[in-house]
Amino acid sequence: MVRKRESVPSLNDLVIGTVAEIHDHGAFVTLDEYGGLRAYVPLGEVSHTWFRSIREVLRVGQKAVFKVIRVDPARRLVDLSLRRVSDAERREKLIEWKRAQRAEKILELAAQKLRKTLDEAYEKVGWRLEDHYGEIFKGLEEASLRGEEALLEAGVDERWAKAVAEIARQNIKLPRVKMSYLITLQCVDGGLPALKKALTAWEEAVEVPQGVTVRFYTLGAPRYKLDIEALNYRDSERLSREILKSIESAARGSGCTFAYQKLKGE
Incomplete structure (x- = not known):
């Protein structure tokens, strides 16, 4: 059962509940994230x-x-509303819920590997990731991307970090955004040295974030292809812009002609 650190929810929180009893005056619901706490x-x-x-x-x-x-925390009494939940809030909460379920499964697998309990996994890993990254699954995504380092940064000890990072990489496949560009570059006066200088100028001028890949292909002079893969559209677009600007600047400085176009369907 997916869990929260708190024993009762707070006012205006969105919660996942399972209908337990239905009466003419209302219904009783058990809160899945709070150990089956009963609410009305x-x-x-x-x-x-x-x-x-x-x-x-x-x-x-x-x-x-x-x-x-x-909500009355002292008496552990909670009243709920179904009608006050908007469609957007419902979608957002269900996404959060599914991510939390995936996170718990990974913690459970790590606990089994280390012969520990799920409670220990939450204490040693889960809550530390939540404190550091704001969400357990976000921390596990970082572990899938960067390995043990992402867990050690959150205060997870080395033994747990190694086990969790391995399982995270096996179970979390991060979606990637790919952008491709056709570059036309001609350096009549400067020749091959000017061409190489223009195509590699970005390497010192542009910082490529972790998890991003940049590839160049020769399609036959003067045509080249640039592929950029990132974890989100924003990073891919920003990096594309910076790389193309750097190449253009170097090309113009060497007297080369430069043009590019974004390839559709890439």
């Missing part, structure tokens, strides 16, 4: 549209996203 959904908080019976909206065993509208 008043009848008036079930739907913003008219219905004849609460059972038209809810059914026992149904999982849904709810919003916390009242």
Whole structure:
């Protein structure tokens, strides 16, 4: 069961709940992220549209996203609303929930490998990643990308870091964005030295972030292909712009002609 560090949610939190009991006056829900803590959904908080019976909206065993509208931490009493959850909030929470489930599975596999419990995995790894990266799965994505270093930075000890990094790399495949450009570069006066200088000028001028790959291909002079792969569109676009600007500047300085076009469908 995916878990939170807190024993009860806070006011206005979005939570995942499983409908346990349905009555004419409302429904009781168990909160999946809080150890099955029991919460209540008043009848008036079930739907913003008219219905004849609460059972038209809810059914026992149904999982849904709810919003916390009242909470008494001392007495561990929580009231929820279904009707106050917007479509955007529901989508966002479900994404968060799925990421948390994937994170817990990786922690569980690491715990099994080290002959430890899932509770120990959360204590030694999970909560430290949450403190450092803001989300456990975000920390595991970093581990998939950068290995043990990403975990050690968060205060995870070396033994756990090695096990978790290995499992993260096996189970998390980060999506990549690819951009490709056709470059036309001619250096009549400077010849091959000017050409090489222009095509490699970016290497000293542009810093390539970790996880990004840059490749050049010769298609037959004066045509060259530039491929850039990054983890998101923003980084790929920014790096493309910087590399092309650097090549253009060096080309112009050597009296070369330079032009490029972005390739569609790449």
